[in-house]
Amino acid sequence: xxxxxxxxxxxxxxxxxxxxxxxxxxxxxxxxxxxxxxxxxxxxxxxxxxxxxxxxxxxxxxxxxxxxxxxxxxxxxxxxxxxxxxxxxxxxxxxxxxxxxxxxxxxxxxxxxxxxxxxxxxxxxxxxxxxxxxxxxxxxxxxxxxxxxxxxxxxxxxxxxxxxxxxxxxxxxxxxxxxxxxxxxxxxxxxxxxxxxxxxxxxxxxxxxxxxxxxxxxxxxxxxxxxxxxxxxxxxxxxxxxxxxxxxxxxxxxxxxxxxxxxxxxxxxxxxxxxxxxxxxxxxxxxxxxxxxxxxxxxxxxxxxxxxxxxxxxxxxxxxxxxxxxxxxxxxxxxxxxxxxxxxxxxxxxxxxxxxxxxxxxxxxxxxxxxxxxxxxxxxxxxxxxxxxxxxxxxxxxx
Amino acid sequence: xxxxxxxxxxxxxxxxxxxxxxxxxxxxxxxxxxxxxxxxxxxxxxxxxxxxxxxxxxxxxxxxxxxxxxxxxxxxxxxxxxxxxxxxxxxxxxxxxxxxxxxxxxxxxxxxxxxxxxxxxxxxxxxxxxxxxxxxxxxxxxxxxxxxxxxxxxxxxxxxxxxxxxxxxxxxxxxxxxxxxxxxxxxxxxxxxxxxxxxxxxxxxxxxxxxxxxxxxxxxxxxxxxxxxxxxxxxxxxxxxxxxxxxxxxxxxxxxxxxxxxxxxxxxxxxxxxxxxxxxxxxxxxxxxxxxxxxxxxxxxxxxxxxxxxxx
Numbered sequence: 194x195x196x197x198x199x200x201x202x203x204x205x206x207x208x209x210x211x212x213x214x215x216x217x218x219x220x221x222x223x224x225x226x227x228x229x230x231x232x233x234x235x236x237x238x239x240x241x242x243x244x245x246x247x248x249x250x251x252x253x254x255x256x257x258x259x260x261x262x263x264x265x266x267x268x269x270x271x272x273x274x275x276x277x278x279x280x281x282x283x284x285x286x287x288x289x290x291x292x293x294x295x296x297x298x299x300x301x302x303x304x305x306x307x308x309x310x311x312x313x314x315x316x317x318x319x320x321x322x323x324x325x326x327x328x329x330x331x332x333x334x335x336x337x338x339x340x341x342x343x344x345x346x347x348x349x350x351x352x353x354x355x356x357x358x359x360x361x362x363x364x365x366x367x368x369x370x371x372x373x374x375x376x377x378x379x380x381x382x383x384x385x386x387x388x389x390x391x392x393x394x395x396x397x398x399x400x401x402x403x404x405x406x407x408x409x410x411x412x413x414x415x416x417x418x419x420x421x422x423x424x425x426x427x428x429x430x431x432x433x434x435x436x437x438x439x440x441x442x443x444x445x446x447x448x449x450x451x452x453x454x455x456x457x458x459x460x461x462x463x464x465x466x467x468x469x470x471x472x473x474x475x476x477x478x479x480x481x482x483x484x485x486x487x488x489x490x491x492x493x494x495x496x497x498x499x500x501x502x503x504x505x506x507x508x509x510x511x512x513x514x515x516x517x518x519x520x521x522x523x524x525x526x527x528x529x530x531x532x533x534x535x536x537x538x539x540x541x542x543x544x545x546x547x548x549x550x551x552x553x554x555x556x557x558x559x560x561x562x563x564x565x566x567x568x569x570x571x572x573x574x575x576x577x578x579x580x581x582x583x584x585x586x587x588x589x590x591x592x
Numbered sequence: 593x594x595x596x597x598x599x600x601x602x603x604x605x606x607x608x609x610x611x612x613x614x615x616x617x618x619x620x621x622x623x624x625x626x627x628x629x630x631x632x633x634x635x636x637x638x639x640x641x642x643x644x645x646x647x648x649x650x651x652x653x654x655x656x657x658x659x660x661x662x663x664x665x666x667x668x669x670x671x672x673x674x675x676x677x678x679x680x681x682x683x684x685x686x687x688x689x690x691x692x693x694x695x696x697x698x699x700x701x702x703x704x705x706x707x708x709x710x711x712x713x714x715x716x717x718x719x720x721x722x723x724x725x726x727x728x729x730x731x732x733x734x735x736x737x738x739x740x741x742x743x744x745x746x747x748x749x750x751x752x753x754x755x756x757x758x759x760x761x762x763x764x765x766x767x768x769x770x771x772x773x774x775x776x777x778x779x780x781x782x783x784x785x786x787x788x789x790x791x792x793x794x795x796x797x798x799x800x801x802x803x804x805x806x807x808x809x810x811x812x813x814x815x816x817x818x819x820x821x822x823x824x825x826x827x828x829x830x831x832x833x834x835x836x837x838x839x840x841x842x843x844x845x846x847x848x849x850x851x852x853x854x855x856x857x858x859x860x861x862x863x864x865x866x867x868x869x870x871x872x873x874x875x876x877x878x879x880x881x882x883x884x885x886x887x888x889x890x891x892x893x894x895x896x897x898x899x900x901x902x903x904x
Contacts, residue, residue, distance in 0.1 A: 194740050194741070194742045195740050195741040195742075196740075238681075238682070289806075294699060294700065296721070298675070301675075302679060304761075305676070305679055305761060306679065306682065308761060309679075321894065324668060324669075324721070324723055325668070325670065325700055325721035326668075326721050326722045326723050330894060330895065330896070333806050333895065334806075334895060338806060339805075339806055339807055340805055340806065340807070341732070341803065341804060341805050341806075342722075342804065342805070342806045342896060343720060343722070343729055343732070343733065343804065344720060344721050344722055344729075345718060345719065345720055345733075346670075346699075346700035346701060346719050346720070346721050347700075347701045347704070347717070347718060347719050348699045348700070348701055354718060358718070358733070358736055360740070361736040361737075361739060361740040362736070364740065365736075365739055365740075381678075381679065381682060382675055382678050382679070382698060385678050385681055385682070386678060386695045386696075386698055389681075389690075389692055389695060390695060390696070441716035441742070442714050442715070442716060443663075443705075443708035443713055443714050443715060443716065443717050444708070444709075444714070445659075445708045445709050445711070445712045445713055445714050446709065447709070448634065448696040448702065448705050448706065448709070449696050456714075457714065460714055575699075575701070576696055576699045576701065576702070576705065577696075577699065577701045577702060577704055577705025577706075577708070577717070578705055578708060578709065579701060579704070579705065579717060
């Protein structure tokens with residue numbers, strides 16, 4: 194992806210099972226404290242461990258209609274992002290790209306199941322509440338975003354792709370300030386399908402661990418406010434980070450399994466480095482996709498090893514937050530930005546030593562100091578063989 | 593940047609394929625020419641339709657490097673059949689069979705995944721969804737991939753299935769706009785594919801430009817949006833409005849913005865009540881029938897306005 198402008202991050206907003214605001218997320222990253230257990234919101238006929246967000250993460254919006262859990266989760270993260278943006282902010286976003294895998298599907302499920310049970314859901318409205326596009330409509334309406342609004346739905350890369358595509362909106366001049374990211378709240382279909390495909394584990398996930406047993410599904414949403422760096426500098430504001438570049442690829446291999454050697458993941462990372470104009474040796478830390486499944490961690494580790502060697506410290510947020518599907522890329526981008534801001538890598542919760550089939554180095558308990566201006570790559574991979582890598586660092590003029 | 597159409601392919605009930613008049617479903621999806629049995633069986637119905645449309649578009653475009661093409665797929669509903677199958681596990685009274693090999697199709701980007709595997713394309717693939725404006729949103733995303741040099745060509749595939757049980761559920765809920773559409777003769781399932789590029793080439797089938805914005809639809813706002821996106825509608829001899837049935841505001845606004853009389857603008861009779869392929873199916877017919885007229889679609893759904901312009 195070619196860039197003709199540099200992209201600044203001027204705000205972040207994360208909500209997840211570890212907390213309803215940025216401070217809670219940063220605290221969880223720093224202490225390695227996760228939050229998991231059996232599902233409270235969903236009545237399942239199989240055992241599950243999930244990371245569910247608390248009720249305060251699902252923002253009320255003051256409209257009359259009932260909105261989907263995903264919409265309300267995204268709304269909370271979007272508001273957190275706008276609040277987090279610098280007080281001298283030049284104005285509200287003029288574009289929104291929202292990534293989500295299921296959108297308002299939980300509303301449709303509830304309506305269908307109520308119908309089957311002979312009940313009704315009187316306020317249900319498919320377009321406004323149940324469709325994939327409904328969370329973006331809710332966020333755009335609530336924040337009164339005038340301009341292009343787009344919903345990307347590429348499963349677990351949705352939010353990462355939203356952030357990547359925001360680069361084109363800013364570089365082309367279509368927008369000046371893009372809110373990009375995404376989210377997903379757990380729904381019955383997601384929980385059932387991942388269970389039936391035997392991708393979820395019986396305990397909290399342990400990315401890159403020798404005995405890893407599968408992923409832990411989660412609620413979560415994360416958004417970035419992105420602007421052209423020149424515009425931010427022109428108003429004497431220091432951005433919190435720079436989005437150096439993005440790379441996207443397809444595995445062209447299998448719908449649900451990564452290629453064994455991680456070729457698609459490698460391609461996305463190499464394309465991100467080219468987009469960022471840097472070399473593999475410039476990367477100080479890797480925020481891995483790291484779902485805790487046998488195949489994914491092995492493929493990703495091999496790809497990382499080929500691009501960066503064995504010594505660059507790797508962590509996955511999923512041992513902390515679980516896997517928030519369409520929101521994961523947004524949350525993990527924010528974790529990467531916090532690593533840039535704090536100059537340290539956060540602990541890889543669930544494993545301090547990598548499995549024998551994962552040739553990488555993991556960030557140990559207590560985290561690692563990275564030095565003054567670290568450059569970090571954040572990976573997201575998805576069903577359909579969809580891969581996206583984002584590169585973040587300190588804004589280069591102010592390093 | 594202007595995009596050029598290099599190939600078109602479609603599989604649409606009511607245009608070129610036999611279909612069941614009451615369910616609006618295609619009688620058969622003729623995919624065996626391009627996909628062997630094991631591959632075919634793993635695809636849900638939307639993916640199969642997308643696959644056929646894509647293959648026809650690529651043949652039409654005569655591209656010899658389809659392994660380097662980026663992919664943008666779009667649908668509003670996704671694979672509703674698999675979703676309902678999955679819910680049937682929870683409520684066995686639904687009497688639908690769970691076909692576990694189809695489960696991955698529940699993700700919205702399944703058609704894009706199947707296409708990238710079949711084409712051996714390691715280029716990026718995106719899936720968008722914007723209700724009845726999904727086609728316009730997909731073309732806009734293709735534009736972004738081309739303008740950023742992410743890919744030279746983009747295969748855009750837009751489609752949706754018509755699952756009769758889904759339609760029945762919507763009708764039972766009193767989701768009238770949708771039920772009306774499902775009752776409308778022109779809600780027919782299908783998929784349309786376009787091969788788009790940034791250069792005209794020798795055999796381009798016209799130029800296409802599209803955007804989706806959350807904006808007002810007063811004449812001045814509509815005019816401003818089209819100017820911002822450099823849509824030159826001066827020669828557009830055919831203008832079509834897609835909006836909720838009875839939405840005359842958009843018709844009146846468009847007439848004023850385009851400086852035309854209402855009678856010169858075609859209001860889709862059932863509002864936006866064609867399938868997701870809506871504007872693209874009409875566009876395909878124009879291109880293939882060698883109709884020389886330009887086409888301008890102005891569409892609205894809820895707060896969002898979409899404009900799609902094609903000229904030969």
